[in-house]
Amino acid sequence: ERVIPANDSVRLLDQTVEDMDLRPLWSTYKRLGRKPATNPVTLLKVMLYANMEGIYSSRDIESACKRDINFIWLLNGAKAPNYHEIARFRSQRLPACAELLFYTLVNLLGEKGEICYEHLFVDGTKIEANANKYSFVWKKSTTRYETRLLEKVEHVCQEVGQRYGILSMRAEEVLLALESMVTVPFVYGRGKRKTQLQRDIERLRNLLERKAKYAEYQKTFRGRNNFSKTDTDATFMHMKEDHMRNAQLKPGYNVQLGVEGEYITGVSVSSERSDQLTHIPFMDNMNEHLGKRYKDVTLDAGYESEENYTYYEGTDTICYIKLQNYERSKTKKFKNNMALRENMAYDSVLDEYTCQQGRKLRVQHEGIRKSRSGFESRVTYYECEGCGGCPKKKQCTRSKGNRKLQVSKKFIAQRAESLARITSEQGILLRMNRSIQSEGAFGVMKQNYAFRQFLLRGHRKVSTELFLLSMAYNMNKLHAKIQQHRTGRQLFEKLTA
Incomplete structure (x- = not known):
């Protein structure tokens, strides 16, 4: 003591x-x-x-x-x-119980006045899994091998059926029929000659084992295009820690954190590589456990999508999402690129675009575009009235025909509203705090806590590791704020000269 x-x-x-x-x-x-x-x-x-x-x-x-x-x-x-x-x-x-304990601590911090459920800053990072770097299984390869195997199984069943007079074409039934014909024990080893029946049975067994293996692989993908044999919940992703500088894919998890007042208030571990597709499940899970919704949520450009914009429509939560082309749109190269829709004149009455050469891009038809998550977006298709003889065609399009555009009018309207929000005084303050608080949390975990790879395997155990680490981070942050007399402070103010 x-x-x-x-x-x-x-x-x-x-x-x-x-x-x-x-x-x-x-x-x-x-x-x-x-x-x-x-x-x-x-x-x-x-x-x-x-x-x-x-x-x-x-x-x-x-x-x-x-x-x-x-x-x-x-x-x-x-x-x-x-x-x-x-x-x-x-x-x-x-x-x-780790998830319930984590949100119990978050609620306790809320009772202490450290969390006000006002400004949430969300960010994600990739953390390497405890899995072999060369234990990958690819969906395209598996599908190709499985197709060849099924053709081979069908061919072998035909061949064996003709040899033994078996009428069934199902491989499992053919194997049972062959096994019922066995009268002598199977032989193995050097100097032993296998009977034709033994060779056929072993051949069919091997094919069925491979068929079962590929079927199990297809179940394990769960919408992904790869997984690791060592940790089947891990997905091969590009990591920021690329020491070999060869863009090597490593098995890992996509970790999402929600931060408010420098405290972690939401945690999610996903096998999905894209931040866009992890955001809505992350928010739904956090809102369910906290029983409250935040006044505003600030996100970086990796989360911008029509689906995420639509998620916040009709709710009390204001989203500040940075545009994917926000930084590029400031450059001279972007402004001079005549191929971009943003640099074409739009007539809202006639619903047509005019390129820099004065040619019209008119509506051809409308359609529905479906994302990987199942979200449906209404898209309008435009085509130029004629690109023939245009001196700037090579700078505008690589296609042999006319210049075409695919435009989601709803997404353009949502993007314009988001641009107005993030460039407002409040939006600039929140974006600055997002880079300090949410990115700072990952920096502390990876650099100060030296947490760059999970110890356990499987989504459930990996999530437990992260919940423990997040609780520890919150305790250290609470202790630091008490010592520095900063308790109750939610935002860092913008410094002015």
């Missing part, structure tokens, strides 16, 4: 965990039977403090419980848990 300072972060952690509703944690244990060797609440404190200190290995945590004075103080006289107990607690107990 005397050695540990009164304002140490371990004391704040201990008091905060005691104030939390820990019923989700206790629900993972049975009421009857043998008591756990270490109190689950104590183990939770140990795991959180280990993450606060950047210690993730169960063996390192066990060592810290025996040597570090802060861990010993948390144990409160109890015997230090061994690494088996720590690993089981993290991989078997916490997955069932």
Whole structure:
């Protein structure tokens, strides 16, 4: 008690965990039977403090419980848990309650006045999975191999059926019929001669095993174009940490964080590489757990899509989404590019575009464009009245025919409204805070906490790791703000000369 300072972060952690509703944690244990060797609440404190200190290995945590004075103080006289107990607690107990515990802490921070549910800043990053870099399975290759295999199975069934007089064409039925004809035991090894029946049965078994393997692969893809054999929930993605500088794909997860007042208030782990498709599930899950909706949400250009704009229409939440072409639109090259729709004159009455050469692009027809998530967008198709003889055609289009445009009028209107919002005084302030708070959270995790790769495998366990780390981050942030007398502060103000 005397050695540990009164304002140490371990004391704040201990008091905060005691104030939390820990019923989700206790629900993972049975009421009857043998008591756990270490109190689950104590183990939770140990795991959180280990993450606060950047210690993730169960063996390192066990060592810290025996040597570090802060861990010993948390144990409160109890015997230090061994690494088996720590690993089981993290991989078997916490997955069932980690998300509820995280949002319990977020609600507690809300009660303390640290979170006001006003300004949410969302960002994503890729974190490498604990999987072999060369254990990839590609959907296109699997589909091609599966098609060839099915043709081969059909051919073998025909051949075997003619040889033995089997009428059925289903491979499984043909194999059963062949196995019923076996009268002598199969032989293996050097110097042994297999019968034709044994060779046919083994051949068909091998083909059916491969067919089952490819069918299992197709189930595992779940809309992705690849996965890792080591961790089937991981998807091969481009990572920012590209030390070889060859754009190597590595198995990883797309991690989404929502930050307010420098605290992480929402967490999501996805196998989907695109930020656009992860945002709506992330917001729905966070709103469901918090029971509240934010006044505004600020996002970077990676989230801009008609689907995400439409998601916020009709709600009380204002979205500040940076345009994908926002930075490029300021350049001279963009403004001089005659091929871009933005540089063509539009007549809203006649609903036609006029290129810089004075030629008209008129409406041909309308259609529906469907995204990977199933969202349907109404698109208008325009075509130039005639590009023949145009001296600037090579600068405008590469097609042999006329210049064509595909335009979603709703998306253009939504983009114009978003541009007005993000360039307003409030929008500039929120975008500045997004780069400080949400990107800063990832910077602290990767650089200060040295968390660049997951330890566990599988979506459920990986999510548990991230919930623990996010809770630890919030505890460290609360402690830092108390020491710096910044509690209750939500936004960084813009500095002016």
